[in-house]
Amino acid sequence: MHRMTYAEAARLAVAEAMRADPRVWCLGEDLGRGGVFKQYAGLVEEFGPDRISDAPISEAAIMGAAFGAAMVGTRPLVEMRFSDFALCATDELVNQIAKARFMFGGQSRAPLVIRKPLGMWRSSAAQHSQSLESWYVHVPGLVVCCPATPQDNYAMMHAAIACDDPVVYLEHKDLWALEGEVDRGEAFAFGKARRRHAGDDVTIVSWSNTANLAVEAAEMLAAEGLGAEVLDLRSLWPWDKAAVLESVGRSGRLLVAHEAVQVGGFGAEVLASIAETLPVKARRLGAPRALIAYAPNLEDQLRVTAPMIAAAAAALAKDEP
C-alpha cells in the first residue's frame, strides 16, 4: 500500500504502462511542462518529448491524430485538458473513433484512452465546469470511466490503457489533490461497482466526486441509525446493473446522485433500468437544468452536497414524500 493523491495515482499508472509497453504514448497541450493540472509531472523527463508529446491548440487534430496513430499500432493516451474543450473534437470522437471498428467490419481497433477532466472546480464558470458523462454513455463503441478515488484512478487507468476499445476517461478536477491508499495489486474490472458503504435501508448509486459525497452522507445517516448502501459505479459503460439490483432488492429504495444536470443525466438511465426491472421507490439528485456560474455563491446553488444526499436518502428510507 502506498499513500498518494488522485493525480499521482494516475501518473503512476501511466508511467508503469509506458515502461511496460513502448507503444503507449501521451499527447496534449503543455504536457512537456507536466500538463495543466501537473498530471504528467516528471514524465517527459523519463520518457522524452516524443512519448510525452506537446501539441498545438488543435483539439480536433489531437483527437484525430491519436486515432490515426492508434490504427497503425500505437496506443495513445489523449489529454483534452478540460472536458469542455473536448467538444471541439466531437466529430473525431463520436463519428470516427467510436464507429471505425464497426464501420470497417472489424478491420481496425481504436485502442485510445481519452482523458477529459470534468466537473465543477471553484469558479471556473460555464465553459470549464461541465459534466457530460451521459453523452458518452449514449454513444455505442465507447467505454466510459469515472474514477472517484486514488485507488480507482490507479487501477482504472491501467485497465483503460490495456483496453482495446476507446475509453473516455473522466477524472474530476476537484479530486486531483485527494489523498488515499493505493494497492497496486488490486485490478479493476470494467462494469464492477465498488460498495463504498454497506446498508440495507436505502441504496445510493453514484460515481466520480459525488460518490465520495455519498459516502459522507451514508456516515451521517449511520449516525442517525439509517443503513445506506453506497455503490460507486466507477465505470458508466459498462455499468454494474447486477450490483444495483442486488442492493435495491434488499433496500427497496434507490437514490441516484450525480453532479451533472439531472435532466438527461446518467441517473435517469440507472433509475429507469431498475424501475423497469423491479418495483422500487426511487429518486434522482442532480443539478438543476441551469448553467454553472462564476460567483461562488451562485455556483453553490447548483451543487449536490453530502447533506442533500443524506436528506434525500433519509426521506426515501422513511417513506417521506
Next chain:
Amino acid sequence: MHRMTYAEAARLAVAEAMRADPRVWCLGEDLGRGGVFKQYAGLVEEFGPDRISDAPISEAAIMGAAFGAAMVGTRPLVEMRFSDFALCATDELVNQIAKARFMFGGQSRAPLVIRKPLGMWRSSAAQHSQSLESWYVHVPGLVVCCPATPQDNYAMMHAAIACDDPVVYLEHKDLWALEGEVDRGEAFAFGKARRRHAGDDVTIVSWSNTANLAVEAAEMLAAEGLGAEVLDLRSLWPWDKAAVLESVGRSGRLLVAHEAVQVGGFGAEVLASIAETLPVKARRLGAPRALIAYAPNLEDQLRVTAPMIAAAAAALAKDEP
C-alpha cells in the same frame, strides 16, 4: 386546411416568417440549389442569395457565424444538413450559443434555429443516421424540437423562428415526403404534447418518426380491444410531463418508444421522471447500444417498429413480464 409534405410544411413556415421579418435568414451548404433534401427549394428565387445563403463546408463557421449574426440583431436559421455533421460544431452550439446569454448576465440573446435532420434513412450507415436528441435536452440553454407530422413541422417551425432562445430543430430524414393536412391557424406551444390516439389501458410516449409508428401500433392494439394512448411530445425540452402524468394516472402503464439508442436516450428521462412521481409499470423501447450499419437487413435489426411497440404495450397492458 392544405395538404402538403413534411418538407413543404417547414418550407412554407420559413417563407412566411421571412416575408414577415426581414431579420430572418437561412445559411448552410447548397441552400441556393434548394438544400440537400430540397427543404429550401424555391426560396433563393424569392429571397435572394443573401437571405438564403450558401456556405463553405465549414460547420463550425456556419454555427459560429450564425451566433455572431444573431447577437447583432439578425435571426438566423442554420442548416446542418445531417445532424451527424453538426458534431463538427459542438463547441459553437454547446459552449457558445447555449451559454452566452447566461455567461454575459443577460446582455445577449441567441435567437437561432438550428436545423439538424436526424434518424435512419435507408442505408446511410453509421455517420449519417444518428439520433442524438437526448444530448441536447441535457444542455441548459437549449430548446429541443422533434416534429413528427407536416402540421407540427409547420407550426413548430414558426414557433422556433419566433423564439428568442436557441432552438435545436430535429427533423426526421425519413419524413420529408410524408403528406398530411396543415391548418395554418393552429399555433404550437412549446412543452405541449399532442394526444395522437386515445386510450386508458396503456400510455405510449414518443416523438419524431417513432410517434407515427406508435399511432400505427395503437391502431393494431385497438383492433385487439386494447386502448393505448399515444402522446407525441413534439418538444423534448420543455416536455409535457403533466400530460404524461395525467395519462399514466389513468392507465398505470407507461411505454416510452424512440429510435435513438435506448441507453442514455431521452426515454430514460421520461420514465425516470414518471417513476419518481407515481407508481407505474414502465418500459422503454429504443435501439440496442449498437452502431447503425449499411446493409438493409442489418439496419433493420436496430429499428423500433410498430409491431414491436404494439407487442411491448400489450405486454404491459396485460401485465405480462
Next chain:
Amino acid sequence: MTEGNYDQARGRALLTMMERIRAFEQQAELAALRDKLVLGAIHLSIGQEAVAAGVMTHLTAADYLLSTHRGHGHCLAKGAAPDSMMKELLGRQGGNCGGKGGSMHIADFDVGMLGANGVVGANITIAAGAAHGIKLLGGDEIVVCFFGDGAANRGPFLEGLNWAGVFDLPILFVCEDNRYSATTFTSAMTAGKGAAERARALGLATSEVDGNDADAVADSAGEIVSRIRATRAPAFLLARTYRQKGHTHADPAGYRPAGEADAMIAGDDPIARLRERLVAAGLAESELQAIRAAALAEMSAALDSARAAPWPPDDSVFDDVQDIGSPAKGAAY
C-alpha cells in the same frame, strides 16, 4: 516527360488501372440506377481516375491511404479487390466491411487502405496521425491522404497540415480539385487562391499538376513520394480535375453551366487523353480495346458475384461494436 522517351509500360499500367476504375464505377452506377441494388448514396470519381492511378502507382501495400466519400478509385488503385468492394457497395456478405460500411466507409486494411470517410475533411487529421504513428514506431512506410477542394474550407485542413508540419511526418496530402463541393462551386466559397496556397502558408512542400494528365500526375507524384521516403517530411499536391458526374449517382447536376460537362468529357477526359498518348507512342488500338474489354469483363463479373452474394448474417450487426460492454444480440443491453 517528352514523347521521345515515353515510358510505354507505365502508360499501359496507368491506363489499365484507370479503365478498371471507370469500369467499376460504371457497373456501380448501373447497380444503383438500373438495378436499384445500391441503396445508399455513391459518389463517382468518373473523370478523376488519373489522380488515383498516378499517385498510387508509387505506393506499396505497406503504405497507408486515407480516402474520402469519393473513394472507389483510390481504393482500387491501392490494390483492393473489386469483388469485395462491389459486395460492400451492395451491402452483401463478403464485402470489405461485411456490409456494415458501404461505399462511404469502404476500407481494406490488408492493402493499407484505412478507410473512406463520410465526413468531409475528417480524414486529414487521422492521416496525419497515421504518419505520426509510423514515425513513433520507426517504420519506413508513408501515408497518402486524399480529399477534395471543398475540404480545404474545413478546420481539419489547417489543423492536420499544421500537425504534419510541426511533427515533420511522412505524408502526402493530395487535393483533388474537381471544382465542385456537392452542388456548389468551391471557388465561390473559398477566399484567397485556394488549397495549394494555404498548404504553402502552412510550410508544406507544395506542387500543382494537371490531374487529367495521368503521366504528369505519375511524374510529379513519383518525385514527391521518393522525396518523402528520403526526407520523411510532408508534402502537398493539388491535382486539377473534373467531376464528370453529379455529386451522387442520383444527382443530375443541372446546376452546372450549360455545356461545361460535355466540353470536359469531349476535350479533357483523362482516359481519352492517355489513350491518345499511347497510340502516339505506338500502342495498337487493339491493345487499348483489349485493356478496356478486360476491365469491363472484370467489373461486370464483380457485379454479378455481388448480386449473387447473400446478405450478411442479421446478428453480425452486434459484432465489432466494442469488446467491453458490447451489445447482447437482440437486447437493448
Next chain:
Amino acid sequence: MTEGNYDQARGRALLTMMERIRAFEQQAELAALRDKLVLGAIHLSIGQEAVAAGVMTHLTAADYLLSTHRGHGHCLAKGAAPDSMMKELLGRQGGNCGGKGGSMHIADFDVGMLGANGVVGANITIAAGAAHGIKLLGGDEIVVCFFGDGAANRGPFLEGLNWAGVFDLPILFVCEDNRYSATTFTSAMTAGKGAAERARALGLATSEVDGNDADAVADSAGEIVSRIRATRAPAFLLARTYRQKGHTHADPAGYRPAGEADAMIAGDDPIARLRERLVAAGLAESELQAIRAAALAEMSAALDSARAAPWPPDDSVFDDVQDIGSPAKGAAY
C-alpha cells in the same frame, strides 16, 4: 510617424489608456494573489497594452469587439467601466455579467464588447458572423476580433477568416503574438511562417506591426480601420508583443528562457517606450506621473468598491438561462 510631427495628444491618450489597463490588471493581480478575492483564473495582458489601446482608439462604441480569455485590456480600451469589470472579476453584484461570467466571459454590450471567450479561437467565427449580421442589416459598424498566436492553430482560424473573405465582411482580425500558448512556445507548435502568412493565403489584406510600439499600432490600425470603413472588406493585423506575466496569475512561468522576461520588461515595455517618446516630444515628467497616479487611483478605487460589493442574489443563477423551459428556482425542473 517621425518625431517631427509627433501627435502628442494621441500619444497622451494612448498612454493614459495603457496606464489604466496596467493599473487595472495590477490591482486584479493583487486581488487574486494577495487578497484571494478572485477565485477563478485571470489572464493578464501586462506588456501587451499597446495593442489594445492602439487598435481600439479608432473604434466607436457602435463598433463591435470580440475578445479572448486575456481580454481585460481590450474591454477597457473599448470603453467598459473598470468598476463593473472589477466587480465581475470578484464575482460580485454589479459586475458586467452579474457575477456569472467572471474574467473569462467578461462582456459589455453597451460599448459593443460582445464578450471574452474561454475557448481559444472560438470568437473568430462568431466575430465573422457579427460582421455578416452588420452587412445583412446594412449597418456601417465594423467588427474587431482579437486572438492570440496559439489560436492560429485551431480550425476556426481557417474557417472564420475564409468566411470573412468569402462574404466580404467589415472586420479586422488582430492576432496578438506574445510568443506563448500557455506554457508552450507557439513557434514550436506552428508550421510555416505563422498567422500572418496564413491570413495572406486566405486572401486577407494583411499587415504586421511592432505591438509594443503604441504609435506604430495606432498608425497601422488607423489606416486599416479607415480602409475597412470605406471598402467594408476584411483585414488582418499581426502585432508582435510579449506576455510579461505567466499564463494565468498563478503561473510562475518558470519555463521561460532565463532572462527573457527581464530583458523584455527592461528593454521593450510598451508603456516605458511610449513614455520615453512623450518625454522626447516634450511632455513633462510630472504629467506622466500624473497620468499614472490617476490610473492607479481609479483602479484601486475600483477594487475597493468591488471588495465592498455584495454577492449576487443566490436565485439569480436561475435567471437568463432561457425563456422557454427555464429552470424553476431551486428545483431540478
